[in-house]
Amino acid sequence: MGSPLSSSLQAAEELPVSARGRAPATGLQLEGRPLRAERLIEFGLFGCAFATVLTTVGIVATLAMEALGFLREVPLSALLLDTAWTPLFVEKHFGIWPLVAGTLLTSAIALGFAVPLGLLAAIYLAEFAHWRTRRILKPALEVLAGIPSIVFGYFALVVLTPLLQEVVPGLAGFNALSPGIVIGLMVIPMIASLSEDAIRAVPGGLREAAFGLGASKLATIFRIVLPSASGGIAASAILALSRAVGETMVVAIAAGQQARLTLDPRVPIETMTAYIVQISMGDTPTGTIEYRTIFVVGAALFLMTLMMNVISHRLTRKRGAA
Amino acid sequence: MTQGARPRRRSERAFLFLAVAAVVIPLACLVLLLADVLQVGLGRIDLSFFTSFPSRKAELAGILPGLVGSVYLVLLTAAVALPLGIGAAIYLEEYGSGARLAPLIEVNVANLAGVPSIIYGLLGLGVFVRALELGRSLISGALTMALLVLPMVVVVSREALRTVPHSLREASLALGATRWQTIRRVVLPSAYPAILTGVILAISRAFGETAPLVVIGALTYVTFVPDGVDAPFTVLPIQIFNWVSRPQESFLVNAAAGIVVLLVTMLLLNATAVYLRERLQKAR
């Protein structure tokens, strides 16, 4: 070591020991309890994470409590066996099926529209598109997914329904068809993106093997790639279904408020979500049977979507394990 | 994947046409939607549209209470959801592996992300509005929204934390830093551009949400600006909802104009997020 260095070393050494931090280099100070603050912080962070569990508990408790209150006044059989839903009328009926049917009708239309398009888009993005094209198209599709549902509601009611009325005879101003298609539009990016992931996860070797056997690109895609990716594709469709079932503003705006048991997509209907909005917009006093109906409908909605999400997760995980 | 290669067979070309159509149709609808709201609504937007209260006369109505309500709501939501969500993400990423409850919490977050937003409205109605007696107030709305965006904040924050190389944590721990010192001074500074971007995107979702706020009882027709967290309120999407629900053509113009404001604001939020990410990443 040169002389300028040793002088600087001395400068450092001359400083009082107290300024050298807690553990002087000479003695051995290993014993000590982990700082209390560390424990507190970990506990606080755990609290943050546990807030998500409390959210779930809160949802289940709220829905269950009000739904049980409802079931004390209205038997479960009335809910499940009656075919009319008229809680706001003088002659009250509490058959949930018309709302479920309305929900399933719009969701079925949505998926009927979104699954073919989303899947085709996924195949295009995964197997055909140049990476530069994909770099433009994927964010564009994400924009579609980021638009608030209130905007899609406007689109369904003000733009699409009048357009459809030109081609579909007897289409009412409020109907299941238009919001169904618009919900389909909303879930296309999700189906496309998740299916693309599933298609990409198919090992390249399988494609090469098929090409090596002289299979055409289409045959390879339909016979080899899609069957291998089917789990992930199904998962994306079910997740989209769950999203469609839970979608609210589009149907609240464009589907109507008439709970009826029908498969006709041209007439006004009411979905489960739209019913909750309808009651929320009115002045229904707390504790009344009408007030409780929205929690009953909410509980049914929660169970339906939970089931779909669980199935979708299972399918995705199975694909991951295979 | 033979990218860019020209397909030769006719069936292949037909299929490719269909596939391209599948991408183009949704995007065309998006263009149609944007064109319509711009054409209908853009002319309606002037200064008084931003400074006026709702009115029975469509031409006099404005979005002031909705816009102010939305801004307050989003700020309050962020104030609740960000500490909780980032804290939960830190716990799951940095402490979680050793914790027994971590797997349960993880499954739970995944499930919460799939719960329809209107259910959160029922939760807010039952817990914040009724049980905690916060009423149909701004704070009830913000707490409800915070729980709604929480899973998303957790997910994006975890992804951001995961991008921090493990070697940096080791270096810090080997220097005798505690776990929290490592997180605060090494992990978070490295992760925060990505966290920031992610949470802005998550929070901008709250700006466009309508259904849960309708359920907890945000008002539709408000002629005042909220003067506290316990005040009744409305938000921009609910004002739009109110206008869309009216039969008169002139209110649809207001709705379109409101949508333009809503979309432009969300676009700005997203652009800010992307800009910040680029800038902060370049800064290092």
Place this chain on the structure above:
Amino acid sequence: MNDSQKEPASKFQLRNVKAWYGDNEVLHGVDADIPEHSVTAIIGPSGCGKSTLLRSLNRMHELVDGARVDGQVSMDGVDIYGPKVDPVLLRRQVGMVFQKPNPFPSMSVRENVLAGARLTGTYDPSRADAIVQRALTQAALWDEVKDRLEAPGVSLSGGQQQRLCIARSLAVEPTVLLMDEPCSALDPIATTRVENLVHTLKQDYTIVIVTHNMQQAARVSDRTAFMLSGDLIEFSDTIQLFKSPSDPRTEDYITGKFG
């Protein structure tokens, strides 16, 4: 913790040290005395447990999920796995340098050197300049970086980054420096620099270096430990181990029959 029983010359005493990853036992009971103020090299083929052994000395091993250590490791006569020992305080006395240089990317050269103090909340601005100069000088880096202390640490060359990481460890004033294949990511010239540095540093520090490079072990170390499949096969003076190994497996390894 009986100080009177400790052997004056040994820094670490390992007694029947076992280590696991989950159910996988990767150290099968290692006994060794690591002398003070000297360089101890640990060699052996990949997966022999040499890094694990190193990491058991500053309790970094246990940070991996499901990883644990059994047996006794004493430093200066104190059982470092004792119930009252805080691993955080231990690591302030046992510095570590990793395989790949890992300066903190958001910090300048100067800040990297001071990172230990900053991280642990013992930062003292009035001493900062002295610490920086001293640590960088000890790491033989001062002359190269004294004019760009404010440049990002990651802007240095690979070899400089590694010496920066050494300076960062030294700034915390440890008594031991653990080095986990510190030269495996460096070019020959940078490697030579670090090896020379190791030679200088042993006057003040106890150095344990893991290396897959037998020449390096021979060049820098006073004593060498040869490990194989989680067992310590031979531990003796470096010259003796390389010239006349007592175990045939050691001989096979150093003559290149496997590994």
